[in-house]
Amino acid sequence: MTSVSVLHCVCLIFFLACSADVEAARVVFNVMNGGAIADGKTDNSKVFENVFNQACQSSGRSVILIPGGTYMLRPVVFKGPCKGRVVFHVVGTLIAPSDMESSATDHWITFQYLDQLRIGGGGSLDGQGPSAWGQNTCSRSSSCKPLPASLKLDFVTNSRISKLTSINSKGVHMNIFACKGLELDQIYIKAPADSPNTDGIHIGSSSHINISDSMIATGDDCISMSPGSTNITMTNIKCGPGHGISVGSLGAQPDEEDVGVLTVRNCTFTGTQNGVRIKTWARPYASNVFDLTFENINMVNVNNPIIIDQQYCPGGNCQKGDSQVQIRDVTYRNIWGISSSKVAVALDCSQSKPCQQIQLSDINLLYHGPGGPAASTCFNAKGVADGRQQPPSCV
Structure with missing residues (x-):
């Protein structure tokens, strides 16, 4: 065996031994x-x-x-x-x-x-x-x-x-x-x-x-969770570019499984379209979203840092309706950084099934663009806010 062959064998053996x-x-x-x-x-x-x-x-x-x-x-x-x-x-x-x-x-x-x-x-x-x-034709169909x-x-x-x-x-x-x-x-x-x-x-x-x-x-989406996603934990994720971390889209079809017990913690979003998002179609198909926690999150020039969208319609031309997906027990805690749009917190919930038990704790999202400072908008969102609230809470 040549010296090169011996060296190759030794290196391979070393590699195998070092791999658990x-x-x-x-x-x-x-x-x-x-x-x-x-x-x-x-x-x-x-x-x-x-x-x-x-x-x-x-x-x-x-x-x-x-x-x-x-x-x-x-x-x-x-x-x-x-x-x-x-x-x-x-x-x-x-x-x-x-x-x-x-x-x-x-x-x-x-x-x-x-x-x-x-x-x-x-x-x-x-x-x-x-x-x-x-x-890819999904933008059209x-x-x-x-x-x-x-x-x-x-x-x-x-x-x-x-x-x-x-x-x-x-x-x-x-x-x-x-x-x-x-x-x-x-x-x-x-x-x-x-x-x-x-x-x-x-x-x-x-x-x-x-x-x-x-x-x-x-x-x-950096991470997306569709029907039947339960007990999911996401920690120390660096997301960007992309559409953020999304729950959904949900409510598109009948008999969808519920989504719940999800945690997003210690993450950074940079230059993303969204930060943490829940999205449901405005269709007559009922399901539940529950026990979600988003905490210790840094937003760096994120367009929609905190968003619930129960009128999700990415391609336009959707039939007008009201989402039957019930969202409840969602906590946003210690979320800070820079929003690239004026509305840093947007909670657009279903009229017939308003979001329940929304909690905003220690939110500090700034906006430096025209028309500032940052704002929040809420529709049919019920909950509480405590600690620092920038923008001022609308729940």
Whole structure:
């Protein structure tokens, strides 16, 4: 064996020993040994599927190792359940195809029916969004077909995603559906401010989700929570550009699940369209939003720092109505910074189901533009205010 080969082996062994995920593995499945080609052009989806299936059938903890390099994958589904625990350890970059056919599906990389899954390794997912954003028609039609989410988790439990970067997703960067018990930390999401419908993390029908210590810069909501989102905690999130952190939109369809027990804490919003937002359609479909806490939040040139919008109608031409989504027990505490619009606090609630138990505590939002100082507006919002109130409270 040459000295270079020996050095390569020593470095690989050192790398494996330093990785907690790999160190604890029963078996390491290196995709290169399965035939993967890291040239950024060759389709590796079948190789990755085969390697995943081998790891899935192995007992104990198995690591799927994607070393440094660029691997092109066509849309792929990694489906459990598995015999043991699987770690998807991405060191390199996974790149999505840019053809029209790959944009016809709703996903790029999907994990389904898995327990104790780990995804991480410091690598990246490049969704090749610029190749598809021109096909997005959602600004013109509410019945548009969504472009592929870069990473989908369906029916995944007791799992963690850590130290992962998502770049330029065609659609949503990370879509979480019917999951329970997830930890997401040190997630880095990057897309231009004008990239359409590129939500950073979208959650639906899921519970006990913790998102922390992450940076999200995208063209839509940094984090969005749709019906069935419960017991969600978001801490130390840096959001911007983007549309803020949003509960909703809700009330679009009949029989939607309730949303509740959500906390947004110790976050910074920079240059976003909204800060913390609740949005519902003015349609006759009833559901509930309850027990929400937004606290210790810094707003830096945010257009709508605090907003409840129960007349949500992004495309215009909506039928006039009254939202039947009941919002109650919402606390805004210790929120400060600069609003880029005069109305820093806007609570526009349903006339037939007014917002209940709204609490504003220690709000200090300034506006330095024309017509200042900052103002607040309230419609059908019932609650209390205490501590500093800048702008003056309207509840």
